[in-house]
Amino acid sequence: MRIPKTALIGVPILLLVPLAVRFAFPAAEKYYLHLLIQILIWSFIYTGWSLMGRFGLTSLGHGAFTGIGAYVMVLLWNYAGITPWIGIPVAIVVSIIVALLVGYPCFRLRIVGHYFALLTLALTEFVRLCIVGLRDYTGGSLGTQPRRFGDGVSLYALQFEPDRVLSYYVALALWALGLYVWWRIDRSMDRYALDAASQDEDAAASVGIDVTREKLKITAISAAMCALGGAIYAQYQMYIGPDTIAGLSVSLNIVFAVIAGGMWVMLGPTVGAVFTQVLSEVLRVTIQNSAALQKVFGSAVLALDTMIYGLLLILFIIYMPKGILGTLLERREKKQETPLVPAKAGTRS
């Protein structure tokens, strides 16, 4: 296997990031690591979603899978004392079962497009309502916390949160796993089958592709990734709430971040995560430091980032449907295609 050059440079850089952060921002080390961890964990979830999204299966139901992942694991740990090492696989299995239960009829009956999106939206709401409804166990809309084990860092309880550097490496490993899955699928026969099915289902079926099976396969993988991401996110935050890890806002957040980054390229979801997280952080810091803005809008100024985000999404979908990275890569390719213009090393993503 040939290792690409970007990986040769990129992997050591990513591994050394905590060191760099420690030297560059000794005062705010935890904050910057927190930002990076958020980006990495969400990138993993976004990558999981984009596995389906890139084949035209636009699901608004992935908030349900992250929610199932987080809640099943935490409830097993809090009430049955089952270690997350078992709890996470159980959570993944549960979310795969839910995905298949919803996916099978959908794909069998060819529910696509609007109907698929709205049906999966109902799934998200259903799971969120169940979480709120089971408030005796889940804490309802206030959310709940995984029970601490010992002083915090524990291999048995898979708790790593107080140690930010360790958390960073956990998140990094998770992210790398996501990219690996993406890469494997990108190179598999399934990818071509699904590409064909997303173009024309009848034609794909006529050349011997079992469309339902292929779609179910990718849905199961995608749901499993989201459940794992949700569980790890819960372990990092040490808090889960029906609106932070499940529900419609999470679903839409996932979809929009991936669209912003670009869902047809491997690092697109990651770019989307970087873009959205950095945008909201920059806005938050700007707002905190600007007395004028706070005076005019009061505490409602916190909605500014969502407003700008919504506006950007509209613009992205209208003018840049391939996302930031997708558009940049496309431009670079076009430049290379025209031989008269000397290729520049410019456009870097």
Next chain:
Amino acid sequence: MFTDLILRSPPQAGVSKDGRERNASMDCQLDIFFLEAVLNGLLLAGLLALLALGLNLIFGVIDVVWICYAELVMVGMYGIYYAHKGGAPFILAAVIGIVLVAAAGIVLHQLVIRPVLDSAPINQLLVTGGVLFFLQAAATMAFGIDFRNVGIRLGSFNAFDMSFSYSRIITFGVALAAMLLLWLFLSRSYIGIAIRAIAQDRQIMPLMGVDQRRIYMITSAIGGGLAGLAASLMVLQFDIYPQIGLQFGPLIFMICVLGGLGNMLGGFIAAFIISEFIAVGGSCFATEWGYAIAFLFFMVVIFIRPQGLFGGKS
């Protein structure tokens, strides 16, 4: 990023029993409470049917789902609140609200929907999702996160130990009247017939001299106007806050899909089915279980009849 916004929304606010707390452990009894729940569900259905009507019209004609429909209603509610607070009598305030949201519908169509009319359906759906967040956040910034109320109390109607608020009864009546009017408009007027013709065949009708752009604009205005009308009825029953759309938005989509997207009569009947699930389920168990059962029912029905209960084969 949206979570901080949403966390502030109070649990179970919005579409709930007006002021009355339901006990989560209350057993389901086949008695006067049950009948009251059934009848209240019927009254809720009028409102939901009206909300679904506008969305169905838009989808049937333009073939676009406005995910932000509930947020347009929210904008209308704020418009009515401020018009009423500014001294306008309620009826005038309601008219202002309807015109405001109709205008918002046109703006939405011209600025957001038109550029994506030719792209993938899912992009059209998602672009209005961007509008959803924009409107919600803009409302939070402009009006704050406080709960507001127009302060009109109409009292309630009591009979046989049951009580129904007048606002719900009025809502039901107005919603029925609006649906009847829309039906007359679509079946009798020239523009109405043109709208239906466009909905049937988008390729041929422009050749027959129907201006597609104009029809789309009129349809968007009517769809917005219906949202405004729903808003004027909702301010009588519910408090206004920026996230109120999330409380009933998913419900409306579910009703539309259940009735067959674009099928107005189907949406009407589906509204009754869903609201009975919510009202009766909510009175037997806790409120959110009523919703959860409704969503579950919805998913099961779609698996049996993917085109919706009353949708034709497409």
